[in-house]
Amino acid sequence: MGSQVHGAQKFDNAKRTETVFSEEAMKTAQTIISHYPEGKQKSALLPILHLAQAEFGGWLSPETMDYVASILKIKPVEVFEVASFYTMYNLKPVGKCVLEVCQTSSCWLNGAEDIVKYIEKKLNIKVGETTKDGMFTLKVAECLGSCGTAPMLQCGASYHENLTYEKVDAILETYKNEGRLRSYTDLDYKNTL
Amino acid sequence: MGRKLLIHNDKVPNIHTLEVYRAHGGYASVEKALKTMQPDQVTDEVKKSGLRGRGGAGFPTGMKWSFLAKPEGVPRYLVCNADESEPGTFKDRYLMEKIPHALIEGMITSSFALGAKQSYIYIRGEYFYVARILEAAIAEAYAAGWLGKNILGTDFSHDCSVQVGGGAYICGEETALLESLEGKRGNPRIKPPFPAVAGLWGCPTVVNNVETIAAVVPIVNMGGEEYAKIGVGKSTGTKLISASGHINKPGVYEIELGITVEEFIYSEEYCGGIRNGKKLKAVVAGGSSVPILPTELILKTAKGEPRLMTYESLSDGGFLTGTMLGSGGFIAMDEDTSIVKNLFTFSRFYHHESCGQCSPCREGTGWIEKILKKFIDGTANESDVDLLWDIQSKIEGKTICPLGEAAAWPVAAALRHFKHEFIEIAQKKKFVDISHYNRLNNIRP
Numbered sequence: 001m002g003s004q005v006h007g008a009q010k011f012d013n014a015k016r017t018e019t020v021f022s023e024e025a026m027k028t029a030q031t032i033i034s035h036y037p038e039g040k041q042k043s044a045l046l047p048i049l050h051l052a053q054a055e056f057g058g059w060l061s062p063e064t065m066d067y068v069a070s071i072l073k074i075k076p077v078e079v080f081e082v083a084s085f086y087t088m089y090n091l092k093p094v095g096k097c098v099l100e101v102c103q104t105s106s107c108w109l110n111g112a113e114d115i116v117k118y119i120e121k122k123l124n125i126k127v128g129e130t131t132k133d134g135m136f137t138l139k140v141a142e143c144l145g146s147c148g149t150a151p152m153l154q155c156g157a158s159y160h161e162n163l164t165y166e167k168v169d170a171i172l173e174t175y176k177n178e179g180r181l182r183s184y185t186d187l188d189y190k191n192t193l
Numbered sequence: 194m195g196r197k198l199l200i201h202n203d204k205v206p207n208i209h210t211l212e213v214y215r216a217h218g219g220y221a222s223v224e225k226a227l228k229t230m231q232p233d234q235v236t237d238e239v240k241k242s243g244l245r246g247r248g249g250a251g252f253p254t255g256m257k258w259s260f261l262a263k264p265e266g267v268p269r270y271l272v273c274n275a276d277e278s279e280p281g282t283f284k285d286r287y288l289m290e291k292i293p294h295a296l297i298e299g300m301i302t303s304s305f306a307l308g309a310k311q312s313y314i315y316i317r318g319e320y321f322y323v324a325r326i327l328e329a330a331i332a333e334a335y336a337a338g339w340l341g342k343n344i345l346g347t348d349f350s351h352d353c354s355v356q357v358g359g360g361a362y363i364c365g366e367e368t369a370l371l372e373s374l375e376g377k378r379g380n381p382r383i384k385p386p387f388p389a390v391a392g393l394w395g396c397p398t399v400v401n402n403v404e405t406i407a408a409v410v411p412i413v414n415m416g417g418e419e420y421a422k423i424g425v426g427k428s429t430g431t432k433l434i435s436a437s438g439h440i441n442k443p444g445v446y447e448i449e450l451g452i453t454v455e456e457f458i459y460s461e462e463y464c465g466g467i468r469n470g471k472k473l474k475a476v477v478a479g480g481s482s483v484p485i486l487p488t489e490l491i492l493k494t495a496k497g498e499p500r501l502m503t504y505e506s507l508s509d510g511g512f513l514t515g516t517m518l519g520s521g522g523f524i525a526m527d528e529d530t531s532i533v534k535n536l537f538t539f540s541r542f543y544h545h546e547s548c549g550q551c552s553p554c555r556e557g558t559g560w561i562e563k564i565l566k567k568f569i570d571g572t573a574n575e576s577d578v579d580l581l582w583d584i585q586s587k588i589e590g591k592t593i594c595p596l597g598e599a600a601a602w603p604v605a606a607a608l609r610h611f612k613h614e615f616i617e618i619a620q621k622k623k624f625v626d627i628s629h630y631n632r633l634n635n636i637r638p
Contacts, residue, residue: 040375043356046359046373078377081377086361087360105481105539106281106438108535142362142542145320147443147522148435150443157322157325158322184357189322189325
C-alpha cells in the first residue's frame with residue numbers, strides 16, 4: 001500500500017497561496033463581485049479568471065487557480081472545472097502574444113489557411129507551438145464573429161481584420177518591438193469593423 | 194431604400210456616446226414607457242409588433258415575456274444573450290460596438306416591462322473590447338440617471354452589468370448561458386423547467402438576443418402596430434443580416450423582412466453581387482446550423498416563387514428544398530467553392546464546441562469530423578457517404594440542447610444537395626480543393 005497523497009491533509013487555502021493580485025487588480029475583482037447578489041460571488045469566476053490570466057503571465061497555473069478559489073470562497077476544483085472547459089483560458093504557459101487565426105467557413109473562404117501557413121513559415125513554428133524566444137504562440141480558433149472582415153486573427157483584445165501578408169508582417173513587427181504580454185483584458189485594443 | 198430602425202445612425206460620428214445618442218432621439222422609449230405606460234402595456238406592444246427572437250430560433254418575444262413567472266418576493270432577471278458565436282454571424286457585435294446605448298436603452302425598457310431590477314449582458318469573451326465599450330456606455334447611463342435608483346423620478350430602479358464569457362459556442366444556448374453566468378461550465382440544462390420559471394440562480398428569467406432587445410426601442414417608440422406593418426405576414430419589422438463570403442460588399446445590413454434573396458445578393462444597396470465576376474454556387478442563409486442551399490433553391494422556392502428574406506419563405510419546402518432565416522448569418526459561396534471542404538470547417542467547429550454532455554453529440558461530431566477529414570485527404574470510400582448520413586441522422590433529436598441538430602443539419606443538407614461532390618472524391622480517391630487559389634491576392638488587391 002502506498003501512502004495516501006490526495007485528501008490526507010486538511011486543505012488550507014491560506015497556506016498555499018503565494019500568488020497575490022496587485023492592489024488595482026484586487027479592486028477590479030471586488031467591483032466584478034459587487035455585480036452579483038450576496039452569496040452569488042461564484043458568478044464572478046469567468047471574469048476574474050481573465051483578470052488572473054492577464055496578471056500572472058498569460059496562463060492559469062494551479063497556484064493561480066487556487067488563489068482565485070480563495071478570493072471567491074469556492075473549492076479549487078470548481079475553478080479548475082471551469083478553466084478547463086472554456087478555450088480562452090491557458091492551462092499551460094504560452095508566448096507573450098498568442099495569435100489566434102480564425103479558420104471557420106467565411107475565414108476559410110477568404111484564405112485563412114494561407115494566413116496560417118504564412119505565419120508558420122515566418123515564425124518557424126507549427127500551430128500550437130511557441131517561438132523559442134517566448135514571444136509568439138500560434139493557434140487556430142473557431143469563428144470569432146469577424147466573418148465580414150475575413151480573414152482575421154485575434155491577439156489579446158485586438159481583432160486584426162481583412163488580413164493580407166503585409167498586414168501580418170506589420171502586426172508581428174509591432175508586437176515584437178513592444179515585447180510585452182498581450183491579454184484579452186488590455187485597454188489599448190485596436191479594432192475597427 | 195428600406196426602412197432602418199436599429200442601425201440607421203451607425204455612421205453618425207460619436208454615436209457611441211450618450212450625448213450624441215440622446216441628441217438623435219435616444220432613451221425616448223425609456224421616457225415613454227416609465228412615464229406613460231404600465232409594464233404590461235409595454236409587453237402588449239411587443240406582442241402586437243410580432244417581434245420574433247433574433248438570435249436564431251425566431252420564437253415570438255412577447256409570448257416569451259408573458260411566460261415569465263412572477264411570484265411575490267422573488268427577484269426576476271433579464272439576461273441579454275450577447276454570446277454571438279454562430280459561424281457567419283457578427284451583427285450583434287456591430288450593433289454593440291457602434292451604438293452601445295441602443296442595447297442599454299432596450300435593456301432598461303424591457304426590464305421595466307418584466308419587472309426586473311437587475312439585468313446582465315452576457316457577452317462572449319472574445320468580444321472583450323466590445324464589453325469595454327458597453328461598460329463605458331453603462332457608466333454614462335448611470336451618471337445621467339438612466340440606470341440606478343428611481344429612474345426619471347419614478348419607482349422603477351434598475352441595475353445593469355456586463356459579464357464576459359470564456360470562449361464557448363454552447364453558451365449561446367440560453368440554459369448553458371445561465372450556467373456560465375453562475376460561474377460554471379456551460380452545460381445546457383434539461384428543460385423544463387424553462388428559464389421563465391427557474392432561470393438565473395433558480396429565479397424567473399428572460400433571456401433575449403441583443404438585436405431582439407434593441408428592437409424593443411423602436412417598437413415602444415412607434416407602437417407595436419406600426420412596427421408590424423413592416424415586413425410580410427408573420428415576419429414583421431427589420432432584421433440585421435451579417436453578409437460574408439464571396440460577395441462584393443460584406444458587412445452588416447438592416448433589411449425590411451420581405452425583400453427577395455435575389456435583391457439582397459445582387460443589389461448595390463446590399464451585397465453588390467459575387468466577387469471577381471464569378472457565379473454564385475451556394476448560400477448558407479442563417480448561420481452555419483441552417484441547411485445550405487444551391488443557387489437555384491436559394492433564389493427560388495421549389496414551386497418556382499421568388500424566395501424572400503422572411504422566416505416563412507426561407508423555410509418553404511422544409512429541409513428538403515428550404516432552409517431557415519436563423520441568426521441572419523448569410524454566407525455566399527462562389528462557383529469555385531468546395532462544399533465538402535466548407536462542411537469540414539463547420540463540422541470541425543461543432544466537434545470543437547460540443548460540451549460533451551450527451552453521447553450522440555460528443556461522439557457523433559467527432560466521427561463526422563474524422564470521416565470528412567478522410568474526404569479532404571482523398572482516402573474516403575463511397576460507403577463513407579452513407580456512413581455520414583447515418584451518423585447525422587442519429588444525433589438529431591437525441592440531445593439535451595439543439596447543438597445536436599445544429600451539427601447534424603449542415604451535414605444532411607450538404608449530402609442532400611451536393612452528394613455528387615462527395616461521391617466524386619470517393620471514386621477518384623483524390624481531393625482537389627477547387628477553391629484553392631490565392632484568394633488573398635485575388636480578392637483584396
